[in-house]
Amino acid sequence: MAKQTTIHDIAKALGINSSTVSRALNDHPRVSIKTKQKVFEMAKEMNYQPNVLAANLRTKRSNTLGIVVPHISRAFFSNVIAGVEEYAQQKGFNVIIAQSKDMLERERKSVQTLMNSRVDGILISPALGNEDAQHIQEVIDRKTPVFFFDRHYKNIETTRVLMDDQQISAALASNIIQQGAKRFLVLSGDLKTSIYQNRLQGINNMLADYELPEAMVQETNLTYESSSALIEQIVQEGSFEFDAVMAMNDMAALGAQEALKKAGFTIPDQVLISGFSNEMFSRFSSPPITTVDQNGDKLGYMAAKKIIDFIEDPDPIAVEETSTLKSELILRKSSQRYQ
Amino acid sequence: MAKQTTIHDIAKALGINSSTVSRALNDHPRVSIKTKQKVFEMAKEMNYQPNVLAANLRTKRSNTLGIVVPHISRAFFSNVIAGVEEYAQQKGFNVIIAQSKDMLERERKSVQTLMNSRVDGILISPALGNEDAQHIQEVIDRKTPVFFFDRHYKNIETTRVLMDDQQISAALASNIIQQGAKRFLVLSGDLKTSIYQNRLQGINNMLADYELPEAMVQETNLTYESSSALIEQIVQEGSFEFDAVMAMNDMAALGAQEALKKAGFTIPDQVLISGFSNEMFSRFSSPPITTVDQNGDKLGYMAAKKIIDFIEDPDPIAVEETSTLKSELILRKSSQRYQ
Numbered sequence: 001m002a003k004q005t006t007i008h009d010i011a012k013a014l015g016i017n018s019s020t021v022s023r024a025l026n027d028h029p030r031v032s033i034k035t036k037q038k039v040f041e042m043a044k045e046m047n048y049q050p051n052v053l054a055a056n057l058r059t060k061r062s063n064t065l066g067i068v069v070p071h072i073s074r075a076f077f078s079n080v081i082a083g084v085e086e087y088a089q090q091k092g093f094n095v096i097i098a099q100s101k102d103m104l105e106r107e108r109k110s111v112q113t114l115m116n117s118r119v120d121g122i123l124i125s126p127a128l129g130n131e132d133a134q135h136i137q138e139v140i141d142r143k144t145p146v147f148f149f150d151r152h153y154k155n156i157e158t159t160r161v162l163m164d165d166q167q168i169s170a171a172l173a174s175n176i177i178q179q180g181a182k183r184f185l186v187l188s189g190d191l192k193t194s195i196y197q198n199r200l201q202g203i204n205n206m207l208a209d210y211e212l213p214e215a216m217v218q219e220t221n222l223t224y225e226s227s228s229a230l231i232e233q234i235v236q237e238g239s240f241e242f243d244a245v246m247a248m249n250d251m252a253a254l255g256a257q258e259a260l261k262k263a264g265f266t267i268p269d270q271v272l273i274s275g276f277s278n279e280m281f282s283r284f285s286s287p288p289i290t291t292v293d294q295n296g297d298k299l300g301y302m303a304a305k306k307i308i309d310f311i312e313d314p315d316p317i318a319v320e321e322t323s324t325l326k327s328e329l330i331l332r333k334s335s336q337r338y339q
Numbered sequence: 340m341a342k343q344t345t346i347h348d349i350a351k352a353l354g355i356n357s358s359t360v361s362r363a364l365n366d367h368p369r370v371s372i373k374t375k376q377k378v379f380e381m382a383k384e385m386n387y388q389p390n391v392l393a394a395n396l397r398t399k400r401s402n403t404l405g406i407v408v409p410h411i412s413r414a415f416f417s418n419v420i421a422g423v424e425e426y427a428q429q430k431g432f433n434v435i436i437a438q439s440k441d442m443l444e445r446e447r448k449s450v451q452t453l454m455n456s457r458v459d460g461i462l463i464s465p466a467l468g469n470e471d472a473q474h475i476q477e478v479i480d481r482k483t484p485v486f487f488f489d490r491h492y493k494n495i496e497t498t499r500v501l502m503d504d505q506q507i508s509a510a511l512a513s514n515i516i517q518q519g520a521k522r523f524l525v526l527s528g529d530l531k532t533s534i535y536q537n538r539l540q541g542i543n544n545m546l547a548d549y550e551l552p553e554a555m556v557q558e559t560n561l562t563y564e565s566s567s568a569l570i571e572q573i574v575q576e577g578s579f580e581f582d583a584v585m586a587m588n589d590m591a592a593l594g595a596q597e598a599l600k601k602a603g604f605t606i607p608d609q610v611l612i613s614g615f616s617n618e619m620f621s622r623f624s625s626p627p628i629t630t631v632d633q634n635g636d637k638l639g640y641m642a643a644k645k646i647i648d649f650i651e652d653p654d655p656i657a658v659e660e661t662s663t664l665k666s667e668l669i670l671r672k673s674s675q676r677y678q
């Protein structure tokens with residue numbers, strides 16, 4: 001029996017991409033009628049038989065999308081989920097969620113559970129400080145798309161929808177410098193993680209632009225408790241010589257603010273404070289805390305659109321794509337001496 | 340061929356429950372050795388053959404639990420999920436989550452999606468104000484357990500793990516009355532829902548005990564925005580004659596508090612305020628807001644224990660069981676004139 005004609009043979013014969021051939025055969029709107037005609041004629045000429053098994057597999061979808069988030073209770077991630085659900089609903093997709101609690105072992109199990117649940121694709125924001133992404137590669141190798149949002153594994157080639165962490169952190173640092181701050185303390189998460197690296201880089205770039213010393217950095221788990229305990233300790237040692245505390249989330253910013261108030265510092269007169277992620281409480285604390293709104297719902301919507309469009313019209317050629325979304329500064333009293 | 344012996348025949352012959360026979364045959368620790376011996380002897384005597392198909396079905400588990408919550412971002416529900424995950428992890432179960440956003444149609448789809456994902460059981464807190472529970476009954480009829488937590492459908496016979504809404508609301512009202520309040524405004528969710536009915540009942544019972552007038556009730560969707568708009572409107576109409584506002588969640592309490600402060604009222608001197616569910620922000624608002632901690636993690640742990648134990652050792656006799664857990668008053672400045 002002669003070797004069966006594939007879409008790749010048609011593509012080669014016409015000198016166009018296999019993905020274009022695939023789309024043409026599936027009557028995709030992005031392909032011109034002229035191209036479709038050429039492809040159909042060539043397919044007929046070469047006696048092309050669509051792979052029924054593959055077509056069948058393709059339609060055997062569950063119309064379910066899986067999401068793995070580190071913490072479902074965080075404002076940013078629940079906004080992302082809301083955005084994913086909005087697009088998914090428009091397209092008739094259901095969404096199931098698993099959380100990793102930022103632990104690699106739980107992330108692995110979550111991915112496995114979603115695969116056992118026969119999801120058509122997975123959106124994931126990986127656990128912090130981990131580089132071993134074999135469990136992700138295995139899923140991709142089994143032809144189920146895994147796309148990243150907010151955080152990502154560097155060594156996996158796929159679609160990523162990320163935030164502009166470095167740029168927005170630089171803009172925030174610039175604003176705080178203009179309020180008069182010179183000595184920065186940064187409360188960071190695990191610096192093995194790209195989002196924290198990028199935020200710190202943005203801050204230090206801006207400090208360098210203003211010829212100010214590099215920020216002093218403390219890695220913490222970014223909880224209210226650890227952050228307030230850390231500030232308390234620095235104050236007790238008599239080594240609190242900062243006039244700005246930039247925390248990489250709002251819980252840590254609030255913990256720092258409460259500890260500083262307790263130690264007799266006035267905010268923002270003596271110390272300027274900023275957080276990140278715009279948790280609801282940061283608007284109502286005393287003083288309200290300057291933060292960054294990451295537009296999680298828009299990020300979720302975009303990530304859902306990318307993966308659902310891919311599921312509905314898979315590109316046979318491996319793709320790598322990185323999109324970056326803009327965040328927004330939310331300037332409040334904790335960092336504003338002059339308004 | 341003679342009719343096969345069933346566990347019900349053995350139970351009848353021994354004058355004990357079928358569930359005890361089932362447990363004895365499965366070497367369950369809750370059954371005494373003496374009973375096991377009796378059951379094994381009778382099983383042998385009656386030529387009992389275990390139903391291999393059923394046993395096979397029983398072991399064909401996915402070891403996955405599904406949860407449906409109205410809103411994953413709410414403190415109470417994320418605490419419940421944390422509690423469920425804690426017990427599930429101990430037992431080697433995975434957890435996947437879907438949210439209904441308090442909409443019946445999304446709840447139906449969520450349940451269907453979890454069933455398609457082949458979960459072994461579903462824990463659900465139903466959408467508000469809905470009484471049509473056919474989608475739940477269908478799952479139970481297909482032998483997949485569905486247990487309720489916090490909220491429930493009244494006409495479904497199953498296991499429910501609920502909170503002491505009426506008792507804790509009465510205790511909170513009592514505390515506020517002792518601070519001097521006489522005219523109560525209650526910001527409630529949809530009063531077709533049992534949890535809100537119960538909370539209102541608790542408040543009104545206590546007001547009656549003190550021979551005070553019934554609370555004025557406003558049904559709202561309990562968001563910050565709707566609550567502050569409502570209070571603003573009542574104030575503008577000149578009809579704000581209350582000295583206590585009890586809101587059925589913390590978002591609504593905060594909205595009321597901010598609107599009252601803006602209108603020139605002092606909290607707690609002129610108006611006492613309380614919320615419900617202990618969101619993180621209620622501790623840091625100005626003044627901090629009195630609330631109820633519902634111990635969501637303990638509720639989640641207990642609900643997970645009940646359903647996983649049932650999955651691992653299904654009781655062949657239909658069960659209905661309601662457990663009620665204790666909440667905790669968190670008294671803060673918004674309701675405390677005298678401390």
